[in-house]
Amino acid sequence: QSVLTQPPSASGTPGQRVTISCSGSNSNIGRTTVDWYQQLPGTAPKLLIYRDNQRPSGVPDRFSGSKSGTSASLAISGLQSEDEADYYCAAWDDSLNGPVFGGGTKLTVL
Amino acid sequence: QVQLQESGPGLVRPSETLSLTCTVSGGSISSYYWSWIRQPPGKGLEWIGQIYYSGSTNYNPSLRSRVTMSIDTSKNQFSLKVSPVTAADTAVYYCATEMGSKFDPWGQGTLVTVSS
Numbered sequence: 583q584s585v586l587t588q589p590p591s592a593s594g595t596p597g598q599r600v601t602i603s604c605s606g607s608n609s610n611i612g613r614t615t616v617d618w619y620q621q622l623p624g625t626a627p628k629l630l631i632y633r634d635n636q637r638p639s640g641v642p643d644r645f646s647g648s649k650s651g652t653s654a655s656l657a658i659s660g661l662q663s664e665d666e667a668d669y670y671c672a673a674w675d676d677s678l679n680g681p682v683f684g685g686g687t688k689l690t691v692l
Numbered sequence: 693q694v695q696l697q698e699s700g701p702g703l704v705r706p707s708e709t710l711s712l713t714c715t716v717s718g719g720s721i722s723s724y725y726w727s728w729i730r731q732p733p734g735k736g737l738e739w740i741g742q743i744y745y746s747g748s749t750n751y752n753p754s755l756r757s758r759v760t761m762s763i764d765t766s767k768n769q770f771s772l773k774v775s776p777v778t779a780a781d782t783a784v785y786y787c788a789t790e791m792g793s794k795f796d797p798w799g800q801g802t803l804v805t806v807s808s
Contacts, residue, residue, distance in 0.1 A: 584736055617794045619737075626786055627737065629796035638796065670737055674793045680752055681793055683737040 585610065586671050586684035593690040599659040602687045604671030606652050610682055614674045616654040618647055621668040621686075630669070631656060658689075666691045694719035696787050696799035704806050709775035714787030714799060716768045721745055725790040728761065728772045730783040731801075738783075742790055743770055777806045 587605040594600040604616065615634045619627040629638050631647035634654065646657045654673075658665055671684040700712035714726070728740040741751035743761040751759050755774070763770040774781055784803050788795040 614793070619795070626798040626801050627795070628798070629794055632794040632796075633792075672737075672795075678753065680742070680750060681739050681795075683739070686736045 584685040585675060585678070585682035586673065588669075588671060588684035588687045590685065591688045591690065593692055594658075594661045595692045596661055596663065598661045599657060600661060600689065601658075602656045602669050602671075602689070604654045604656070604684050606654075606673060606682075608652060609677040610652075610673040610675040611649065611654055612652040613676060616647065616649055617672045618645075618656045619670045619672065621670065623667070627670060661691055663691050665689060694789055694797060696789065696797060698785060698787050698799045698802040700802060700804070702803060702805060704777055704781075704804060705808055706778055706806055707776040709773055710777050710781060710804055710806070712772045712785055712787075712802065712804070714770050714772075716770075716789075721763065721768045721770065722765050726763070726770045727788050727790045727795060729786045729788060729795065729798075730781075731786070732780075732783045740772065740774075740785075779806050782806045 618631040620630045621627040634649040635647040644660045648655050668686045670686045675682040695717045697715045704710045722745040725742045727742040731737050743749045743763050749761050760773040782805050784801040786798050786801045788798040
């Protein structure tokens, strides 16, 4: 059972906009920023969004993040086949005194 | 840019010690925090712990009693030991640079199987 809650799966067709939610509590998302990671099949996770809505260099602006209260969301617009991957949210947790991850959402491009 | 590479045995016997090393290239280990994260087959990510170049550590409470991390700044390496291990410790183990709580970059990961 992960500290942060994500839907196990999401899907969309090419060109569509999809969103992935991440729910936490006042000991994590409610107190600090959220990061998102993309894990393509058979590879290591890669930082996709940091500090709620910042994109590292090289990440397309099709990817965006937002946060409200104790929940966060990742939005992917103009969905492409290469976006098919697992997506994880993460945030520092004051109770754990360390970072916690969501259980991951498997995105399928139909 | 900074690159990380994990190394160590791919098979460990139950009740023995899992030992992994992460080698940092393209930058100095004498900055930032350095973390270990693992992922059991088909499952999600679990943070194991972090170490600063000074040697100070912070471990996941669920693993604290079995985990030891160390750092060798002269070799630009940091290490992880987990003991004793069980089948539940079978996972891909990643090392990563931790900057302001975000992990970037990550090593490619190494699969460690606990089996007799």
